[in-house]
Amino acid sequence: MSTPIFSQAVAAHFDQLCSLLFENLLSGEDLSANLAAEDTLFLRLNNNRVRQNTDVSQCVLSLRYQAGGRTIDQALTLSNQRAQDHAAVLAALARCRSEAAVLPPDPFQVPIHNHGSSREEFVGQLLAPQALLQAIVGPAAGCDMVGFYAGGTVIRANRNSRGQSHWFASDNFFFDYSLYDGPKAVKGVYSAAIWSPADWAANLARSKEALTLLQRPVQNIRPGAYRTYLAPAAFSDLVGMMGWGALSGAAWKQGRSPFKKLAEKEQRLSSLLSIDENFGMGLAPRFNELGEVAPERLPLISEGALANLLVSSRSAKEYGLAANGASGAESPRALDVAPGTLAAPDVLATLGTGLYLSNLHYLNWSDPVSARVTGMTRYACFWVEGGEIVGPINNLRWDESLYDALGPKLLALGQRAEISPETGTYSHRNPGGTRAPGALIEGFNFTL
Secondary structure (H helix, E strand, O other), X not given: OOHHHHHHHHHHHHHHHHHHHHHOOOOOEEEEEEEEEEEEEEEEEEOOEEEEEEEEEEEEEEEEEEEOOEEEEEEEEOOOOHHHHHHHHHHHHHHHXXXXXXXXXXXXXXXXOOOOEEEEEEOOEOOOHHHHHHHHHOOOOOOEXXXXXXXXXXXXXXXEOOOOEEEEEEEEEEEEEEEEEOOEEEEEEEEEOXXXXXXXXXXXXXXXXXXXXXXXXXXXXXXXXXXXXXOHHHHHHHHHHHHOOOOEHHHHHOOOOOOHHHHOOOOOOOOOOOEEEEHHHOXXXXXXXXXXXXXXEEEEEEOOEEOOOXXXXXXXHHHOXXXXXXXXXXXXXXXXXXXXXXXXXXXXXXXOOEEEEEEEEEEEEEEHHHOEEEEEEEEEEEXXXXXXXXXXXXXXXXXXXXXXXOOXXXXXXXXXXXXXXXXXXXXXXXXXXXXXXXXXXXEEEEOO
């Protein structure tokens, strides 16, 4: 996989297509172009053996055309063949013109402007395909391991007819895997920009240890409220629910935000909790689909109080808010939860008696008005007594308000935060992720 060559070729082709499009614009027309590209090696394993091995190189061009107060969006997959793509983008431009002719003006249109230029490249050290398999399966010899590796270059770029130009390229990988012992399983994720045999070995060792603990007698836990420790992956999923409208400026103004009471200062969360949108982690580009550049670090929750909602330019125009570079979806792209003081070796002793949850699953709002979330426990989840793991539990359904779980019930946050990468690969590999510590919560509610 020749990552620099791929990036250079994509950049040159994108620039050529944009120049062609901009040269063919008529008076009164503006155009913005977004590129989503990747060069990815996908590897699927079952029983610690390869079941699928695929390379994917793709480029998708999205156009936003504006004329006469009207906006049209078009998208097409590029062939990376010069003549073919030149014809395709000019045809897309013609479709934009014909569609704009029959649409009414958009009262909340955000005009295309020049928001400046930026260039960020995060160069990694990924293993060559011929070395990758042994690097993964060698340390896992003798394990029943199922996994999904995706690694390579992810590119996002934006240019517009006003002179704006942004480029983001990142070399990274994730290996999302499970270790099985019959019907029991432990889930792990190893993600980085540089493959480290030592880090992979340590990650795998933690999963093996958890799998051994699953062999202890299963504990039948009745529904109720229990002192609960959420490991970083589980806590990442819980705070990730904030991205489902809770931090959206538009959702607040429309009266459908789960954090409406937080935004209107009727509620606050624990003073232990501070959360930022942190693009300094290099997980996602700072620019959005309009090419607007967000602050490198934007406080969202500051010591329990709402510091900022995510506000797109369209929402700002419609509701009279101040835009802050958010995407149209107004969801966090690089959520960063500040760690606390609970050291990893002290977790079980501090928990005392209660539940240790490694993973959560099937999360959804059960009552958005009260910021209440429901979900299931999953994989390596244990009953703990006197600071010692007694045994695994059967899966439980839980139902808890974020105002409570992240408010007065939040007892401590872990000293060490871990990155949970975005592992979505529908249509393309997505940048982004969440960095979060573990969390100790009093009286977490389990209903079934």
